[in-house]
Amino acid sequence: MAKIGNIDLGEFPLLLAPMEDVSDPPFRAVCKENGADLMYTEFISSEGLIRDAIKSRQKLDIFDYERPIGIQIFGGDEEPMAMAAQIAAATNPDLVDINFGCPVKKVVSKGAGAGILKDVPKMIKLTAAVVKATSLPVTVKTRLGWDDDSRNIEEVAERLQDVGIQALTIHGRTRTQMYKGNADWTLIGKVKNNPRIHIPIFGNGDISTPEQAVSAREKYGVDGIMIGRAAIGYPWIFNEIRHFIQTGEHLPPPTVLERVRVCKKHLYHSIAWKGEIVGILEMRRHYTNYLKGLPHIKDFRQQLVTYKTLAELEEVLDAIATQYKDHIFERTAPQITEDDDLPTDNEMEHCNVYG
Missing domain, CATH: 3.20.20.70 (Aldolase class I)
Structure with a gap:
């Protein structure tokens, strides 16, 4: 112990x-x-x-x-x-x-x-x-x-x-x-x-x-x-x-639905602690990692680092959950390259x- x-x-x-x-x-x-x-x-x-x-x-x-x-x-x-x-x-x-x-x-x-x-x-x-x-x-x-x-x-x-x-x-x-x-x-x-x-x-x-x-x-x-x-x-x-x-x-590995759920929770905590403007802005550094492994995700990711309201971000995350709901992740942990x-x-x- x-x-x-x-x-x-x-x-x-x-x-x-x-x-x-x-x-x-x-x-x-x-x-x-x-x-x-x-x-x-x-x-x-x-x-x-x-x-x-x-x-x-x-x-x-x-x-x-x-x-x-x-x-x-x-x-x-x-x-x-x-x-x-x-x-x-x-x-x-x-x-x-x-x-x-x-x-x-x-x-x-x-x-x-x-x-x-x-x-x-x-x-x-x-x-x-x-x-x-x-x-x-x-x-x-x-x-x-x-x-x-x-x-x-x-x-x-x-x-x-x-x-x-x-x-x-x-x-x-x-x-x-x-x-x-x-x-x-x-x-x-x-x-x-x-x-x-x-x-x-x-x-x-x-x-x-x-x-x-x-x-x-x-x-x-x-x-x-x-x-x-x-x-x-x-x-x-x-x-x-x-x-x-x-x-x-x-x-x-966590499903897309689980990834979106936790990403949303992270976002909500960020807004609650920092206020909506700063909370949304500083959350942008995390989206790439939450979405790593999803194919053709660039447009969604760009929206997440551009939109400025919680409602817009929730809409994008919900769309990701819907579009990729059948995606199967093959890895069990993040792949870290050199x-x-x-x-x-x-x-x-x-x-x-x-x-």
């Missing part, structure tokens, strides 16, 4: 990655419905929280149906991070997570995210400050190291544990890799099997099928896995993995997009 403090996550929990501009409350709602065991907010700037920035404060919104849930913060200085942890704790999450993995230049250049991988002593001091600032469990998400010459995650894991973190999630790439190439789980396994390590170790990177999840569990012994891009537009991945672990069999490892130019302006 995996536990973070007093939070019992059960056997081999499936975590939803904290993804900027993706894992907001509307997205988390459909992932929770479909089996995510632990979720995190989008990452939140410590400086933004202290300045009372509206966007940063909004990211603190959490709901009881999401629990257990962690608030993820990032920054490069001890005092702001400690203050941010206290502000976050006041909203009553189940834990506070520190982002030491974001590879984007504008974050790294401030010594935050993966930028701190070049200064491990500073990373440890910053983590200790956050641990001391809150009574909540503190966890960390990071990468293997800065580059291939400094894949120091084994040392980092021990030192982070020594200053009090209660779980560690490791993305199987270095900062210089960004999202390119394949995630390397070998070092993740070494951390998990280090006799000094007693906290839960969660692996992250390139898990998109139930078979890959089972392989990660059996080969590397991790306590659970974190899923990022495979859940975007496909929240069913959590239940599919859980069912396969328990039975060795695949669940049937290109999917590469964020778009817009996504590169953010962080952790693919988790």
Whole structure:
């Protein structure tokens, strides 16, 4: 059983990655419905929280149906991070997570995210400050190291544990890799099997099928896995993995009717949380993934990213459900190609997009 403090996550929990501009409350709602065991907010700037920035404060919104849930913060200085942890704790999450993995230049250049991988002593001091600032469990998400010459995650894991973190999630790439190439789980396994390590170790990177999840569990012994891009537009991945672990069999893929139902629910949550204008606008990034695999869907997809009223969008989604009601999906999980490892130019302006 995996536990973070007093939070019992059960056997081999499936975590939803904290993804900027993706894992907001509307997205988390459909992932929770479909089996995510632990979720995190989008990452939140410590400086933004202290300045009372509206966007940063909004990211603190959490709901009881999401629990257990962690608030993820990032920054490069001890005092702001400690203050941010206290502000976050006041909203009553189940834990506070520190982002030491974001590879984007504008974050790294401030010594935050993966930028701190070049200064491990500073990373440890910053983590200790956050641990001391809150009574909540503190966890960390990071990468293997800065580059291939400094894949120091084994040392980092021990030192982070020594200053009090209660779980560690490791993305199987270095900062210089960004999202390119394949995630390397070998070092993740070494951390998990280090006799000094007693906290839960969660692996992250390139898990998109139930078979890959089972392989990660059996080969590397991790306590659970974190899923990022495979859940975007496909929240069913959590239940599919859980069912396969328990039975060795695949669940049937979601039908078009089920995809439309969940897409609508996501849309309704988005409007309820953000208001109709912003809710509709920000939902546009999700349609392609919900509709992936449907032939000749371009015209419908164009309508979904163009129309501006809920009534119009409902009409398009209903039309998709009708036209494709007999379509049979052959895959049991999202197919992620090498290109999917590469964020778009817009996504590169953010962080952790693919988790």
